[in-house]
Amino acid sequence: MIPFIDLKGQYAKLEENVDKAIKKVLMHGQYILGPEVAELEKQLAEFAGTKYCLACSSGTDALLMAMMVMDFKAGDAVFTTPFTFFATVETIALTGATPVFADVEPDTYNMDPAKLREAILKVKAEGKLTPKAIVAVDIFGQCADYDAISAIADEFGLPIIEDAAQSMGAVYKGKRAPSFGKIGCTSFFPAKPLGCYGDGGAVFTDDKDLYDIMYSILVHGRGGDKYDNIRLGLNARLDTIQAAVLLEKLKLFENEIELRQQVTKWYKEELDGVLQIPVVKEGNVSVWAQYCPMSPKFEAIQAALKEADIPSARYYPIPMHLLGAMKYLGYKKGDMPVAEKIAETIFALPMHPYLDQATVKKIASVIKSVVNK
Numbered sequence: 001m002i003p004f005i006d007l008k009g010q011y012a013k014l015e016e017n018v019d020k021a022i023k024k025v026l027m028h029g030q031y032i033l034g035p036e037v038a039e040l041e042k043q044l045a046e047f048a049g050t051k052y053c054l055a056c057s058s059g060t061d062a063l064l065m066a067m068m069v070m071d072f073k074a075g076d077a078v079f080t081t082p083f084t085f086f087a088t089v090e091t092i093a094l095t096g097a098t099p100v101f102a103d104v105e106p107d108t109y110n111m112d113p114a115k116l117r118e119a120i121l122k123v124k125a126e127g128k129l130t131p132k133a134i135v136a137v138d139i140f141g142q143c144a145d146y147d148a149i150s151a152i153a154d155e156f157g158l159p160i161i162e163d164a165a166q167s168m169g170a171v172y173k174g175k176r177a178p179s180f181g182k183i184g185c186t187s188f189f190p191a192k193p194l195g196c197y198g199d200g201g202a203v204f205t206d207d208k209d210l211y212d213i214m215y216s217i218l219v220h221g222r223g224g225d226k227y228d229n230i231r232l233g234l235n236a237r238l239d240t241i242q243a244a245v246l247l248e249k250l251k252l253f254e255n256e257i258e259l260r261q262q263v264t265k266w267y268k269e270e271l272d273g274v275l276q277i278p279v280v281k282e283g284n285v286s287v288w289a290q291y292c293p294m295s296p297k298f299e300a301i302q303a304a305l306k307e308a309d310i311p312s313a314r315y316y317p318i319p320m321h322l323l324g325a326m327k328y329l330g331y332k333k334g335d336m337p338v339a340e341k342i343a344e345t346i347f348a349l350p351m352h353p354y355l356d357q358a359t360v361k362k363i364a365s366v367i368k369s370v371v372n373k
């Protein structure tokens, strides 16, 4: 069976060093906020080019901390994309704020800046909600159009949270994600481009005040002393063992991003014109968290792949505004036509840095046998 994401193959390369790093943690015994966590935060901030990084327990908690420090609350409108993983929208809703969707671009699947501007103007004209912030998502590993989104954010005085759960290390015009918002949030879920062996995440910022408050939120709103709780917070720490694993994986990461470019080049050579393949805009380097083409024949393609023992998946079959959990917002089919159209035909092929050319050719030949029938 061809792996969808080859974590076992990656572990084979890391085994000796990861095992040693985990053993070291087991021996020193600082399982919570041990020295590996601080070292990881230092290296990640350097990697992303931000002043501060705070490691935490998941991408979801990273988003929640960012939204808590920005004081999202009932009556706030938070502008985001309908084409993402539910956590982006779920966290906005958990704060009591109202997610307001702006449709996406048909080629990158990322938020369309023109639609964002329209959505902000509409909320302002209605006067029911107060525009609060923009949560942009770097879907499948490619950064959103931050020049255009930042210009709109500045025009309306709104901060940006970058949901970089899928885009750790991606490049946009010479800078790495997650460094494009007031706060950037990433995930170290195992299947992510930089993943640990459990749940994990991090927030990134250049703002010392925001960092200090998030540092407090991370541990139950601690003050100067652990038992002097000065605000409501979470238990959102990253385990020391996961930090130790990530420090080892970080050593391979840049090379893995390069290898991902090679894999997608092979996919492009094989599948351009056969499927609608994903587009990377000029000035971007995607980290290819997923490789998601579109085809009206995706069901037959997935069946043929399964027959050939090749895994595939569907990200994401239901756009956020049509999910049951978001029904209370009152959106209906047709409100986000681009996201809806993408969701109808998009699917995901195996994607990881260690996919070889022969395997890509094999996957492509199965796909061609269906499409060219």
Ligand SMILES: Cc1ncc(COP(=O)(O)O)c(C=O)c1O
Binding pocket: 058, 059, 060, 061, 084, 085, 087, 088, 137, 163, 165, 166, 186, 187, 188, 189, 199, 200, 201
């Ligand atoms: C776009 C997006 N946002 C947020 C998350 C949440 O991350 P986590 O699973 O680490 O909580 C994910 C993870 O799947 C994601 O893809």
